[in-house]
Amino acid sequence: MAKYLYSYALEEAFAAPHPVFLKQAVAHGWQAWVLGSNNLWYRLPYTTCKARLQI
Numbered sequence: 001m002a003k004y005l006y007s008y009a010l011e012e013a014f015a016a017p018h019p020v021f022l023k024q025a026v027a028h029g030w031q032a033w034v035l036g037s038n039n040l041w042y043r044l045p046y047t048t049c050k051a052r053l054q055i
Helices: 018-027
Strands: 002-007 033-035 041-043 048-053
Touching: 018 048
Parallel strands: none
Antiparallel strands: 002 048, 033 041
């Protein structure tokens, strides 16, 4: 499986688009949290998500 990390910038929208975009990304398998080497979960920056996808 390939690992992916993305960062995005949504600028043109009537309302704050980030919560809506993040909700949809998580629904499609992307994650906003990452497990650190110290076994603690860390929230990624607001405009960053990661996923492990089969291609």
